[in-house]
Amino acid sequence: MREIVVVSGKGGTGKTSLTASFAYLEKENAVIADCDVDAANMHLLLEADFAKQEDFFSGEEAFIDEQNCINCGICESTCRFDAISFDGDKYVVDPISCEGCWYCSRVCPRETIKMNTKKAGDFYISKTKVGSIMAHAKLGFGAENSGKLVAHVKNSAKKLALENEKNFIIVDGSPGIGCPVVSSLSGAHLVVLVTEATTSGLHDLKRVHQVVKTFGLRAVCIINKYDLNEEVTSSIETFLEEEKIKLVGKIAYDEMFTKALSEGKCIVQSDSSLSYEIKNSWELIKKEVI
Amino acid sequence: MRITIASGKGGTGKTTISTNLSHYLSRKRQLVLVDLDVEEPNSGLFLDKEIFYEQVANKMIPEWQSKSCILCGECAKVCNFNAILKIEKEVLVFPELCHSCYACSELCFTNSLPMKPKQMGEITHYKCGTFDFIEGRLRVGEEQAVPLISQCIEYVDESFEKSFLRLYDAPPGTSCPVIEASKKSDFVFLVTEPTPFGLNDLRLAVETMKVLKRDFGVIINRYGIGDRGVEEYCEKEGIGIIAKIPNDKAIAKLYSNGELVYEKHEGFRRELEKISSFIGEIDA
Numbered sequence: 052m053r054e055i056v057v058v059s060g061k062g063g064t065g066k067t068s069l070t071a072s073f074a075y076l077e078k079e080n081a082v083i084a085d086c087d088v089d090a091a092n093m094h095l096l097l098e099a100d101f102a103k104q105e106d107f108f109s110g111e112e113a114f115i116d117e118q119n120c121i122n123c124g125i126c127e128s129t130c131r132f133d134a135i136s137f138d139g140d141k142y143v144v145d146p147i148s149c150e151g152c153w154y155c156s157r158v159c160p161r162e163t164i165k166m167n168t169k170k171a172g173d174f175y176i177s178k179t180k181v182g183s184i185m186a187h188a189k190l191g192f193g194a195e196n197s198g199k200l201v202a203h204v205k206n207s208a209k210k211l212a213l214e215n216e217k218n219f220i221i222v223d224g225s226p227g228i229g230c231p232v233v234s235s236l237s238g239a240h241l242v243v244l245v246t247e248a249t250t251s252g253l254h255d256l257k258r259v260h261q262v263v264k265t266f267g268l269r270a271v272c273i274i275n276k277y278d279l280n281e282e283v284t285s286s287i288e289t290f291l292e293e294e295k296i297k298l299v300g301k302i303a304y305d306e307m308f309t310k311a312l313s314e315g316k317c318i319v320q321s322d323s324s325l326s327y328e329i330k331n332s333w334e335l336i337k338k339e340v341i
Numbered sequence: 342m343r344i345t346i347a348s349g350k351g352g353t354g355k356t357t358i359s360t361n362l363s364h365y366l367s368r369k370r371q372l373v374l375v376d377l378d379v380e381e382p383n384s385g386l387f388l389d390k391e392i393f394y395e396q397v398a399n400k401m402i403p404e405w406q407s408k409s410c411i412l413c414g415e416c417a418k419v420c421n422f423n424a425i426l427k428i429e430k431e432v433l434v435f436p437e438l439c440h441s442c443y444a445c446s447e448l449c450f451t452n453s454l455p456m457k458p459k460q461m462g463e464i465t466h467y468k469c470g471t472f473d474f475i476e477g478r479l480r481v482g483e484e485q486a487v488p489l490i491s492q493c494i495e496y497v498d499e500s501f502e503k504s505f506l507r508l509y510d511a512p513p514g515t516s517c518p519v520i521e522a523s524k525k526s527d528f529v530f531l532v533t534e535p536t537p538f539g540l541n542d543l544r545l546a547v548e549t550m551k552v553l554k555r556d557f558g559v560i561i562n563r564y565g566i567g568d569r570g571v572e573e574y575c576e577k578e579g580i581g582i583i584a585k586i587p588n589d590k591a592i593a594k595l596y597s598n599g600e601l602v603y604e605k606h607e608g609f610r611r612e613l614e615k616i617s618s619f620i621g622e623i624d625a
Contacts (some may be wrong), residue, residue, distance in 0.1 A: 060381055062513045063352010067538065089514035111421070118534035131442050147520060147553070152442035153421045164394045170394040192545075192552045198484075208600035225511060226351045227380035230484040249354065251383040258381060261481040279590075280597035304590065306566060312536045313568040 052212050056086075056239040058224035058232060060259030061252055066245045067277040068308060068318060070223040071096040072329050073336070075317040078181045081219040084208035085187040086201045086235040088172065097319055099177035099185050107188065109171035109199045111151035113278065119163035126155035126164060147193050154225045172200050176207065184211050186242050198234030201225060219340075228262050236263065241340040242270040244296070245282045247282040248277050256287065260294065271339055273300040273332055297339065300332030342624050343507045345523045345555075348532040349542025352512035354562035354586065355532050357596055359510035360387040361603045365622070367472035372506040374469075375497055376414045377522040379462060379477040384510050386599045388474055390467035396496075399458035400476065400488050401441045410453040416445035437484050447456045464488045464496050472502070486518040494525075506620070515542075515549040523550070528623055529557040530583065530616070535567035540574055547580065558621075560616065563588040564624070574616050583619050584612040 054197040057073075059066040068314050071093055074083045085093040093099070113134070115126070126142060127135045134148035135155060153326075172190040179185050186208040188200050205222065212220050222239070223230035236242065242263050246256040256272075272291055277284045283294045284301070291298055305325050311318045346359045356378070363374040403416075403425070406449040410432060417427040424438035425445055435458055446454045461483045467474040477484055477493040490512075497507055511522035523529050523585055531546050533539040544557065550557045564585035575582050586592075587608045594601045603610040 054525045055482075060350060061383070062350060089516045090351070090545060092350075092538045092541055095537050095541060148545070150442060151421060152438050152440060152444055153419070154442050154444040154448075157419065157444065160550045165440075190516055192515065192548045193520055194516060196514070227379050227486075228479065228481055229486050229518075233484055247597075248595075249597040251596075254383060254386060255381045258481055265482060276593070279593055283597055304593070306588075307566065309534075309536055309563070310537060313566075315537060 052216065052220065053240045054209070054220040054222065054238060055241050055243060055336060055340055056222040056224050056236055057243045057245060058235065058259055059226065059245040060228065060255030061246070062226050064245045064247045064252060065308060067092045067223055068096070068312060069245055069273065070221060072317045073318040073333050074183060075181055075319050076333050077219055077221065079183050080217060081183055081221045082208045082212040082215070082217050083183055084204050084220060084222045085178065085185065085294050086204055086222055086231070088188040088190045088200050088204065089196050089225065089231065091187055091189060092186055093185070094177065096312070097179035097181070097185060099175070099179055099187060101175050101177055103176040105174045106170055107172045107174045107200055107203060108168045109197065110168040110169045110195060111168050112146045112166050113150045113155050114167050115142050115144060116163045116165060117141045119161045121161055123160065125158055125160065125267065129155050129158050154289050166239040169194070171195065174200070174203060175208070176211070184215065186211065196231050198230035201231045201234035205238070218314065226259055231263060232259065233274065236266055236268060239268050241336065242268050243336060244270050244272040245275060245285060246272065247275045248280045248287065250283060253283055253287050253290070257290065262291060271297045271299045271336060273302065274298065275302045276304040277301040279304045299335040299339070300328060302328050342618065343509065343526040345351045345509040345511050345526040345529045346532060347511035347519055347523055347529055347546065348513055349515055349546035350533065350539055353532045353534050353539060355513070356383045356387070356510055357602060358560060359508055359534060360384050361601055361613055362616060363472055363508055365603055366506070366603055366617055368520065370506060371504060373473045373475060373497055373501050373510060374508045374510065375493055376476045376510045377490050377493055378510055378512040379479040379486050379493070381513060382478050385476050386465070387601060388467070388469045389470045390474055393468045394466040395435045396464050398462045398464050398489050398492050400461045401456040402436045402439050403434055403446045403454035404457040405434055406453040406455065409451045411451055413450065416454055418435060418447055419444045419448050421497050441488065444451065464493055466500070478584050486512065487521045490518060490521040519549065523555055526552055526555060529555050530560050531557055532562055533571055534559045534563045535569070535571045536562055537570060540570045542570060544574070547578070558583040558619070560584045562586045569575065584615045586612045
């Protein structure tokens with residue numbers, strides 16, 4: 052079982068469309084994991100059926116029982132996150148600012164601050180339109196994306212792949228360079244970096260690759276919209292050579308990319324040069340990972 | 342006034358709008374643009390700028406003092422983030438897991454865990470001719486964006502008069518970093534694209550803004566490609582669409598070069614004017 056994680060640093064580079072296409076090509080041989088739990092989209096293209104749902108709990112939040120509270124204000128002055136304030140009548144906790152550190156609860160002289168478990172989001176196991184199993188999630192509104200839900204999605208996908216003897220786990224990673232992306236990357240056999248031929252694309256590629264390097268992971272790269280700016284494309288290629296990252300695909304700027312999306316289709320579902328290029332990339336990726 | 346430019350989905354055009362809008366508006370009023378997408382800050386790539394001031398951004402982390410520690414293990418018990426581990430004759434601190442809540446430090450009986458600054462990134466203040474630009478940049482390897490975002494906002498509040506318009510270029514998504522970048526703003530522009538992904542993520546962003554009780558409106562980028570889903574959703578929910586930036590490869594080309602768009606693209610400029618007069622209205 053091999054795990055392939057697709058990341059991009061920058062948003063809007065075509066990461067999810069490409070990942071969905073790989074999933075479409077591999078059919079039931081792969082377990083799919085959508086680790087972009089903050090703005091999950093894979094379920095749309097793969098028509099996930101949301102067959103199984105579970106509540107996901109992570110972290111805690113303080114709750115002040117006003118009956119025993121003597122309004123001493125120690126909790127307010129203790130909190131480093133400005134999560135506790137006096138509303139003119141009583142002390143209240145702002146659940147969005149509360150980090151769940153327990154400090155207020157520990158110092159309250161009346162022991163009147165309780166810590167409640169927080170529901171961080173929903174976790175799903177679905178069947179996709181191509182028959183594969185998919186693990187995905189939806190982060191709760193205003194919840195903390197600490198990477199724990201991402202880790203849960205990934206670990207579940209791994210378990211499902213082992214139980215069902217699947218060859219691949221294809222992971223749509225999170226954007227950025229912070230906790231969620233670190234969780235997405237852990238345990239990857241190969242990282243696919245998706246970038247685009249824009250100055251921002253190159254800038255963000257370099258930063259996310261630094262994270263990938265920190266974990267000693269092997270990476271390949273796909274340049275999307277390479278003909279938008281050939282100069283930037285050649286800078287990207289120079290960077291890839293320097294870092295010994297194999298280029299496994301160059302995809303032209305093509306509005307079909309977006310049009311397929313609007314029809315709810317994976318790009319490889321139709322016959323086109325775009326589709327051919329993506330199929331080719333997937334074959335190269337598989338060769339790299341086996 | 343504080344205005345946040347946010348989006349659920351990444352790559353919808355937040356930075357293009359933030360940088361062009363700042364440049365355009367600064368001819369008429371005093372403003373500061375703040376790049377709060379500290380994980381991947383990109384606004385600076387589009388601006389002619391000179392460094393005015395640079396400062397290290399620290400977060401506070403406990404530092405173990407072996408001499409005074411009696412190895413009672415209370416610190417490890419108190420930490421709810423597993424950032425402290427007490428082994429036989431040592432206390433280990435894991436800075437990347439620490440949330441800087443101070444509990445271990447202040448509850449230590451022997452004051453053996455004083456809080457010390459550790460660099461998590463930089464805050465840079467640039468001059469861009471007609472306006473100022475502040476960039477927060479998280480160090481690669483640091484995982485928590487929120488403390489740096491809040492320090493950038495503080496820096497701006499200390500450095501600029503209230504009369505300056507503050508434009509925040511927010512990180513993508515709907516979780517803690519976006520919340521930090523929006524929770525005190527007077528208005529939030531949600532940038533989206535007219536595709537099923539754009540719509541799905543816009544819905545999430547709208548729900549988040551409702552939880553935060555913020556006023557918001559929508560800007561549709563790449564208008565004309567894709568479908569009508571976003572517009573139908575906005576109509577049904579009574580959400581104002583403030584501008585529709587046309588889909589045009591010429592805009593993408595200018596963007597790819599790190600160039601500002603509005604001076605060279607008529608259609609883009611027209612929509613920018615709409616955003617500008619909208620800001621004028623809510624500010625009045």
